[in-house]
Amino acid sequence: MEQEKLNILNEQHETIGVAARSDIHAQGLWHETFHFWLLKKEHDIMYLYFQLRSPAKKDFPSLFDITAAGHLLANEQPFDGVREVEEELCLTIPFEDLAFAGVIQDEIQLPNFTDREFCHVYLYVHPKEQMNIQLQKEEVAGLYKAKLMDAQQLFTRKCENMQLEGFEVNEAGERREKSKLVCIQDFVPHEPTYYQHLFQAIDQLLSQ
Secondary structure: OOOEEEEEEEOOEEEEEEEEHHHHHHOOEEEEEEEEEEEEEEEOOOEEEEEEOOOOOOOOOEEEOOOOEEEEOOOHHHHHHHHHHHHHHHHOOHHHOEEEEEEEEEEEEEEOOOEEEEEEEEEEEEEEOOOOOOOOOOEEEEEEEEHHHHHHHOOOOOOOEEEEEEEEEOOOOOEEEEEEEEEOOOEOOHHHHHHHHHHHHHHHHHOO
8 A cells, every 4th residue: 555645844834845654753754633622511511532542553552642633644734634533433523613723733752753743733612412423443442531621630730630431442343331540641642732732722712
């Protein structure tokens, strides 16, 4: 299969070339991604949703992460990223219904892996009581929600753990409701500044 091609960017967010996805990560090159964060209000409490990455994922298996996300290919614009929401969660949401939270630089450095992203971040407050979510099991093992206030406390290091409620789908496709007490190490290690920008944008959206 031909490798996905991504734009290479400099630190000023200017496109300077194109490379295969594997080379982008191997060389720690800046590239663009689409991030979708789902929020929902229940009984006057706002919740933020996290996906549980599949244990089969090459990068960060079985860790909690952004509700839905993916790379933007070299010929794509941010609005093309909404496909990730449909693929991973089976939710069809028009791009114009998303709230733009900005482009956030995020850098994750591990001994054998450097991920440098310009993240096009979007927010969506689901208006309906029911959500018909079906997970793409190759990518996503579960979907969990946390109280927004708890998530803000955890990612600003003001508390050590928080409660998640949600479900997981096993290999047989069976859905199991679950509750978990999690800490910061259970999540993909995005930079603290990423979450600072995210929560500022959420607060601004909810205050409108």
